Every structure is written in structure tokens, then in C-alpha cells.
Amino acid sequence: MRFSPFDNLALLALVAAAVLLAGKGWLDAHPESNPWAPLDLRDPPGWATARKIADLRGNPAECRAVLERSDVAFRALDPAGEGACARPDRTVLSDYPLAPGRPPTTCVVAAGLELWLDRSVRPAAEELGSPVARIEHYGAYSCRRLYGRDSGPWSEHATGNAIDIAGFVLEDGRRVSVLRDWEGDDAEAIFLRRVRDGACQSFGTVLSPDYNAAHRDHLHLDQQARGFGGVCR
Numbered sequence: 001m002r003f004s005p006f007d008n009l010a011l012l013a014l015v016a017a018a019v020l021l022a023g024k025g026w027l028d029a030h031p032e033s034n035p036w037a038p039l040d041l042r043d044p045p046g047w048a049t050a051r052k053i054a055d056l057r058g059n060p061a062e063c064r065a066v067l068e069r070s071d072v073a074f075r076a077l078d079p080a081g082e083g084a085c086a087r088p089d090r091t092v093l094s095d096y097p098l099a100p101g102r103p104p105t106t107c108v109v110a111a112g113l114e115l116w117l118d119r120s121v122r123p124a125a126e127e128l129g130s131p132v133a134r135i136e137h138y139g140a141y142s143c144r145r146l147y148g149r150d151s152g153p154w155s156e157h158a159t160g161n162a163i164d165i166a167g168f169v170l171e172d173g174r175r176v177s178v179l180r181d182w183e184g185d186d187a188e189a190i191f192l193r194r195v196r197d198g199a200c201q202s203f204g205t206v207l208s209p210d211y212n213a214a215h216r217d218h219l220h221l222d223q224q225a226r227g228f229g230g231v232c233r
Contacts, residue, residue, distance in 0.1 A: 041070035056108045060089040063107035085143035103140040112202035120198025130170035138164040162222035179217035200232035
């Protein structure tokens with residue numbers, strides 16, 4: 001039996017339609033890999049997750065909608081500061097295990113922290129044998145230029161778009177310190193590198209002791225866009 005050119009085109013159209021329907025069904029079942037699906041931080045991470053987080057930069061209204069959709073408790077504070085240190089977006093995660101206290105950050109930093117805790121920190125802590133109780137930090141907001149210099153680019157801390165993580169306290173009382181435990185290949189050092197690498201999936205920039213001596217005692221996490229894939233060191 002011979003097919004006419006019209007029959008061949010019709011068959012190709014049917015195959016294409018079937019492929020499109022199958023693809024749509026797969027994307028509907030995997031919103032984390034669907035670039036058009038609304039971001040929900042409770043979804044498993046997919047190839048579209050980092051892009052969706054990045055799209056929230058500079059859009060606090062949309063970011064807060066994501067936190068609400070993801071059932072994340074937070075408070076939106078009034079704007080503060082002026083000039084290079086103006087903070088029009090101040091968001092506090094109400095239930096996040098930060099110590100001491102929960103500092104205001106930008107909303108997109110808050111979203112990154114939430115994703116990092118759930119997808120990286122908690123699983124890594126379980127590998128150490130105990131859930132994480134607290135994440136210790138050195139602060140988020142600091143109206144200063146990079147490295148405290150008198151001139152040059154402003155730090156992401158100047159707008160609260162960054163946070164410095166010093167260590168982790170587990171529920172069994174153990175403390176894992178970036179300063180003390182980074183070097184070596186023991187369980188604590190492996191944990192720290194795992195959470196550093198996990199942070200790179202949620203933040204635009206992640207700097208660790210592997211970057212320079214200025215970061216020997218903390219992980220710097222910020223949401224400044226720095227090219228495709230960001231910076232992870």
C-alpha cells in the first residue's frame with residue numbers, strides 16, 4: 001500500500017501531536033522541570049528551579065507570592081536605609097532556625113535559604129546522625145563596601161541581599177564550625193562541603209574558605225546575578 005505525500009504529512013502531524021501531549025503530561029507531573037509552572041519551594045529540585053529562583057531577583061512581590069504558595073512563614077518589613085544602603089525589600093523568615101535571631105534579608109535570599117535548608121542542610125545533617133537545630137550566622141545587613149574598603153563596589157550586605165553562615169548546631173548538641181571543621185576529610189568537613197555545594201543550587205554567589213582567607217570562617221551566600229551559573233567557590 002502506497003501513501004500519498006498528504007498521508008505522510010498527516011502521519012507526521014499525529015506523531016508530533018502525540019509527542020507534544022506526552023511532553024505536556026510529563027511537565028505537568030514534574031513542575032520542578034517545567035519553566036512555565038509557578039515555583040513552589042516544596043517541589044523537588046529540577047533543572048528549572050535555579051532559573052525560577054533567579055527570576056525572583058528584584059521582584060519582591062512575586063517572591064513573596066512564592067513564599068505564600070510554598071507555605072513559608074515570613075514577615076515583610078517596611079523599607080529602610082537610603083542611597084547605596086537602601087533596603088526596599090526586607091523579609092524575615094518567621095520560623096527559620098537562624099541564630100542569633102532572624103535578620104531581615106531580601107525576599108530572594110529568604111527563598112534561597114528555605115530551599116537550601118530543605119534540600120541540602122537537613123539531608124546532610126541526617127548523614128551526621130542528628131537533625132539540625134540551629135544555623136549560626138554573622139549577619140545579613142551591613143552598610144559597607146566590599147571587604148570594608150573606603151572605595152570600590154558595595155557589598156551585597158549593604159542591601160541585605162547576603163548572609164554569612166558560621167556554623168551548624170545539631171539537636172544532639174554537636175556544633176560544626178566553618179572555621180574549625182572545614183579542613184580535612186572527616187564527617188564534619190564532608191558535611192560542610194556538601195552544604196556549600198547545595199547552596200550553589202539556591203544562590204547566585206556562594207563563597208567559602210576555598211575562595212580566600214577573608215571567608216575562612218563562614219559561607220557567604222548572596223543573590224546577586226553574576227553570569228550563567230553564578231559563582232560557587
